[in-house]
Amino acid sequence: MTKKEILLAIETSCDETAVAILSDGRDILANVIVSQIQIHRQFGGVVPEIASRQHLEQVNRLVDAALKEAEVSFDDLSAIAVTYGPGLVGALLVGVSTAKALAYSRELPLVGVNHIEGHIYANWLVHPEIEFPALCLIVSGGHTALVEVTAHGKYSLLGQTLDDAAGEAFDKVARAMGLGYPGGPLIDALAREGNPQKLPLPRSWLGNSYDFSFSGLKTAVLNYLNKSSMKGEEINKADLAAGFQASVLEVLIEKTVMAAKNKNIKTVLLAGGVAANSALREQLRKRCERENITLYYPPMEFCTDNAAMIACAGHYHYCKGERADWYLNAVPNLRLF
Template sequence: IETSCDETAAAIVEDGKKIISNVVASQINIHQKYGGVVPEIASRKHMEYIIPVIDKALDESEKKITDLSAIAVTYGPGLIGSLLVGLSVAKAMAYAQNIPLIGINHLEAHIYANFLEHNEIKPPFVCLIVSGGHTSLVYIRNFEEYKLLGQTKDDAAGEVFDKIAKVLDLGYPGGPITEKLAKEGEPSSIKFPRPLLNDKSYDFSFSGLKTAVIYYIKEL
């Protein structure tokens, strides 16, 4: 069960890797008019969607709740109100069925999602996590054994995409729209700053780039 931001999701998984069903209820159309996710609205919509999403996931997998051997749920990081909806339902289900409740770190889940499509990957390896409010470079020494190599010192990459898209009035979510338009442009036509190129760390910085783009747009 995943409710860390604005999507309500539930999947039935077998043996840790085989996805039998995967149901996602999106809130994009609801938050579009605000130009970003409104936490209070997101949590209320999770309350509305969570049970139908879980029921649909069970139906599509042709399983019953009594067939489940455990409940896994995102506990963070994320929007606190949204997380509480998923956690509350997951706890109730696990308690009612007397099965284990497994708390999942949102960022750790991004790392392990790679194994679903690339089961040939074996530790050690380096993973770049670029998700919404997070931009991190992580060394996976072994399963459940990590070392943070670097992370953003200010804005996350996803936040910058959304903010620039909002300034350009491109719509929400800004990332996919900006990416699509960028592919149609000329990469070398505008010179923007590239911070930390001479820095010996593995950290990122996107705030200066964001500001430079905003000033460039205002001067057009």
């Protein structure tokens, strides 16, 4: 019997310290995560220096916890995978240094993973049947893009945001509305109680391009909040949340379907933290059904940052024989496409 591949992955690109152990790229033996959200919440966003220090405090403990949960030892591991970008440089460095130290001391191969590729591969964690070509709508805290995936690891960019990322727009609007951080899940919940048609908010179509822009929408919300406050008018936060979310989602969904139809792609993938948005999942699912397109999205827990998705992406690199050397460094603006 051939020995199972067991891969340990570390993710520290932003404000979640995460370690996962996967067998053969899919079977999750351990998936541990410590979120720093409670710490950063008081500042209204992630403070990079605090994030790095927190990763440093947590990472070794989490590696031990993952090994224990998976009931494996270092001797059972086939390789160590790690996110080396994009993200906060200090935060990434903690994961990269830890992974290098472990791999070097245990004489294990090291595999570098792009964080955004990890988000895409969250889909493969539960859907090994995904067929190529696939169109991936990446909607995260720092990225918004439409990408054609022609084979494992082969990406071609169709369009991307010219300003704010979708998740960033959710977070900024939520902060302006006094809802808290992170804004995505709060707006998602509040929008369910509101009327999306109450307030006329703009949609940025940018002609027929596959690019996105959310800063005009964000400004429209800020202007509305300022005007209401100057006039002393009460605002209906649920209607505003619903209107803002509808405006973001309509553009995301229509551009994704337009790209799939124009390129004759029958498989669509959702990836990134905003893929956890309940209305986006539901509306895109219905729209794809009507167009005879198969839609995949990761389970909720794997949409936002986690190490299982890094292990899954790492598995495909490992299988192709790709290895990082001891010069692997944190690359804050690492590109995928």
